[in-house]
Amino acid sequence: MPSSARARSASVRRNRRIWDRQSRAYDRRHAAALGGRNALAWGLFRIPESRAQLLGPVQGRRILELGCGAARWSIALSRRGARAIGLDLSMAQLARARELKRSARSSLPLVRASAEQLPFADESFDLAFSDWGASTFADPRPMIPECARILRTGGRLVLVTGNPWSAVVLDPRSGRFRHRLHRPYFTLHRLDDSPMAPVEYRLPYADWFTLFRQNGFEVERLEEPRPAPRARSSYLDRDGHRFARSWPLETIWSVRKRSPTPRPRSRPRARSAPKEPISGHAAR
Numbered sequence: 001m002p003s004s005a006r007a008r009s010a011s012v013r014r015n016r017r018i019w020d021r022q023s024r025a026y027d028r029r030h031a032a033a034l035g036g037r038n039a040l041a042w043g044l045f046r047i048p049e050s051r052a053q054l055l056g057p058v059q060g061r062r063i064l065e066l067g068c069g070a071a072r073w074s075i076a077l078s079r080r081g082a083r084a085i086g087l088d089l090s091m092a093q094l095a096r097a098r099e100l101k102r103s104a105r106s107s108l109p110l111v112r113a114s115a116e117q118l119p120f121a122d123e124s125f126d127l128a129f130s131d132w133g134a135s136t137f138a139d140p141r142p143m144i145p146e147c148a149r150i151l152r153t154g155g156r157l158v159l160v161t162g163n164p165w166s167a168v169v170l171d172p173r174s175g176r177f178r179h180r181l182h183r184p185y186f187t188l189h190r191l192d193d194s195p196m197a198p199v200e201y202r203l204p205y206a207d208w209f210t211l212f213r214q215n216g217f218e219v220e221r222l223e224e225p226r227p228a229p230r231a232r233s234s235y236l237d238r239d240g241h242r243f244a245r246s247w248p249l250e251t252i253w254s255v256r257k258r259s260p261t262p263r264p265r266s267r268p269r270a271r272s273a274p275k276e277p278i279s280g281h282a283a284r
């Protein structure tokens with residue numbers, strides 16, 4: 001195995017272990033921000049989809065959520081008639097999703113896998129999205145080609161994740177945003193600041209554009225949402241809120257697959273990829 005692939009699978013193992021361990025605490029802390037009428041909302045400041053209009057019509061659409069966590073998004077989309085699937089790496093996160101599914105009487109399929117190697121047939125989804133899920137914690141270099149493979153031509157990918165700039169000004173020792181540059185911009189990729197925290201990924205904007213274009217995607221929207229003066233986030237302390245008013249902490253991508261993807265020779269494929277687009281591998 002090449003050393004980059006070894007590092008990647010070590011990151012996936014570590015992220016699975018850490019998300020299994022922190023799932024309960026994460027859910028307790030953010031449940032109110034993520035659930036109820038916030039289930040269909042994006043990012044640190046929970047921008048409602050009714051305002052952001054990132055997904056478009058969902059009725060009858062085959063939709064994959066990448067890194068669904070407790071699957072609040074996917075459960076809510078299923079209720080609106082989408083043929084959604086929630087995918088996540090962590091058993092504990094999926095266990096929480098099953099609890100929420102039961103109380104919502106939802107039949108949403110849940111799949112345990114890494115977004116870096118998707119166990120689905122080519123061209124089997126109309127839309128894939130991630131709200132600070134695999135968009136942040138999976139390596140985009142294998143994930144974006146996989147998204148291109150499983151989306152039909154004309155399908156859309158929506159990613160909400162950390163802003164590359166914010167990674168430069170994040171002090172790795174304190175975990176706070178500072179008015180200082182803490183790491184080089186051009187080499188942004190894998191962020192591994194503490195063995196106790198999951199590995200995260202950021203790319204410079206030019207690298208995102210190249211990656212999208214190489215995989216047949218056209219960028220339709222790139223946004224850096226600025227929170228309203230009184231907006232609050234369960235993910236930030238007071239300094240973080242102040243910071244977010246002046247500097248971007250988040251990035252929103254909406255890209256569309258314009259052409260069939262050229263297949264790289266060593267494209268990773270699950271041998272057991274189901275023949276039917278939406279079935280199998282369910283962790284229900």
Ligand SMILES: C[S@@+](CC[C@H](N)C(=O)[O-])C[C@H]1O[C@@H](n2cnc3c(N)ncnc32)[C@H](O)[C@@H]1O
Pocket residue numbers: 012015016019034066067068069070071087088089090093113114115116130131132133134137138139
């Ligand atoms: C911050 S949570 C976000 C989940 C959901 N959007 C929410 O807000 O509850 C990040 C999720 O990404 C999942 N994740 C991390 N790495 C992943 C990967 N390579 N593939 C799929 N999911 C991954 C984690 O297990 C975790 O459930």
